[in-house]
Amino acid sequence: MRYTPIDPQLFITNRERLKKLLLKNSLAVINANDILPTNADGIMALRQNSDLFYLTGIEQEETILLLFPDADDEKHREVLFLREPSEHLATWEGHKLTREEARRISGVQTVLWLSEFSTRLHRLMCECEHVYLNTNEHKRAVVEVETRDARFIKDCQARYPLHDYQRLARLMHRLRIVKSDWEIERIKQAGAITGRGFRRVLRFVKPGVNETEVEAEFAHEFIRRRGGFAYLPIIASGANACVLHYVQNDQVCRKGGLLLLDVAASYANYNADMTRTIPVNGRFTRRQKQVYNAVLRVFRQCVLGLMPGKLHKEWQKEAEQTIEKELVNLGLLTLRQIRRQDPDKPALKKYFMHGIGHPVGLDVHDVGFMTEPIQPGWVMTVEPGIYIREEALAVRLENDVLVTGKGPLDLMSGIPIEVEEIEDLMNR
Numbered sequence: 001m002r003y004t005p006i007d008p009q010l011f012i013t014n015r016e017r018l019k020k021l022l023l024k025n026s027l028a029v030i031n032a033n034d035i036l037p038t039n040a041d042g043i044m045a046l047r048q049n050s051d052l053f054y055l056t057g058i059e060q061e062e063t064i065l066l067l068f069p070d071a072d073d074e075k076h077r078e079v080l081f082l083r084e085p086s087e088h089l090a091t092w093e094g095h096k097l098t099r100e101e102a103r104r105i106s107g108v109q110t111v112l113w114l115s116e117f118s119t120r121l122h123r124l125m126c127e128c129e130h131v132y133l134n135t136n137e138h139k140r141a142v143v144e145v146e147t148r149d150a151r152f153i154k155d156c157q158a159r160y161p162l163h164d165y166q167r168l169a170r171l172m173h174r175l176r177i178v179k180s181d182w183e184i185e186r187i188k189q190a191g192a193i194t195g196r197g198f199r200r201v202l203r204f205v206k207p208g209v210n211e212t213e214v215e216a217e218f219a220h221e222f223i224r225r226r227g228g229f230a231y232l233p234i235i236a237s238g239a240n241a242c243v244l245h246y247v248q249n250d251q252v253c254r255k256g257g258l259l260l261l262d263v264a265a266s267y268a269n270y271n272a273d274m275t276r277t278i279p280v281n282g283r284f285t286r287r288q289k290q291v292y293n294a295v296l297r298v299f300r301q302c303v304l305g306l307m308p309g310k311l312h313k314e315w316q317k318e319a320e321q322t323i324e325k326e327l328v329n330l331g332l333l334t335l336r337q338i339r340r341q342d343p344d345k346p347a348l349k350k351y352f353m354h355g356i357g358h359p360v361g362l363d364v365h366d367v368g369f370m371t372e373p374i375q376p377g378w379v380m381t382v383e384p385g386i387y388i389r390e391e392a393l394a395v396r397l398e399n400d401v402l403v404t405g406k407g408p409l410d411l412m413s414g415i416p417i418e419v420e421e422i423e424d425l426m427n428r
Contacts, residue, residue: 023129211251276422
């Protein structure tokens with residue numbers, strides 16, 4: 001692994017928290033993600049199932065975790081199944097975890113080879129009453145490729161149709177939304193790497209460079225610091241910045257234009273999420289500065305509004321009301337347009353059409369219940385923007401913010417965001 005080894009107590013604690021939420025006499029099963037194919041005999045790199053990593057720290061393919069807190073045999077209360085190493089695998093794929101290594105990483109004491117899984121599962125299914133199976137229940141997920149968990153659900157329910165089946169995702173969402181101190185430190189570390197990349201790019205950007213070259217500068221800084229991209233980077237110059245999920249990243253950055261950078265690092269599987277908007281030639285024009293400072297004021301207000309007990313939809317509404325006022329001041333909307341607007345199609349949506357923020361953690365758009373009040377321990381992005389297609393101009397700003405009982409804590413406060421600071425760093 002590239003990152004510093006993790007104390008297994010983190011995963012032991014996570015499993016104990018999950019066990020407390022399970023019904024009595026329950027078995028929970030969590031599968032690794034598949035290694036996905038490309039074409040011919042090509043494959044993608046493994047991106048481990050976030051729930052499995054959260055509970056074990058294991059990043060190897062085909063891994064399975066069984067949790068059965070009420071099992072009669074103490075050795076069956078936590079069982080980890082792995083691919084068995086062989087000389088063939090060592091030659092073609094490299095090192096696979098030994099049982100002792102898996103114990104050391106996860107804190108799970110009973111580690112068996114996959115060849116024993118079916119027999120052990122049958123024994124435990126005959127003993128348990130409730131079965132928790134895992135699915136990806138994120139509201140924005142588009143699930144077209146059948147996962148390893150999905151295949152297991154079909155097989156398990158076909159073989160054991162009379163058990164009481166439960167949704168594990170509901171419990172994992174409740175656990176993962178509240179971040180431990182260790183998790184917060186990893187998100188901060190990902191943010192610090194992101195900040196290093198951003199400062200490097202401020203020194204690099206000038207008229208004539210390509211968006212691809214800017215992406216490469218981030219890659220250099222992220223990888224050398226043992227991180228990686230948290231998501232496909234958005235390097236959007238000029239009118240490209242008005243496309244919310246622009247990832248082509250192959251156009252020339254031109255003098256007089258803005259460059260929107262929605263780029264962040266991951267570290268130890270925990271992600272940051274950051275957006276900055278900078279002037280290609282190192283100086284904002286008067287109009288660009290007007291729009292930029294309007295978005296910055298909204299950003300500041302939305303950070304202050306991120307308080308425990310508030311509903312996400314209330315926070316979103318506050319953000320939209322603040323942006324609406326800024327749009328009027330910028331001459332983009334009139335009070336008459338606002339008074340006469342269709343309530344289902346607010347006029348501001350022409351210039352701000354997305355959410356103000358989302359949870360971030362093991363997944364960039366992390367899991368959690370956004371219909372419940374915001375709580376201390378949540379880490380949320382704050383990302384207002386104003387997109388003016390007719391001017392080929394867009395500004396978005398985004399940081400990751402920790403919710404606490406004493407007020408919000410900006411985990412990226414050290415990354416330049418003020419106009420003067422950005423201009424100064426670009427012109428040194």
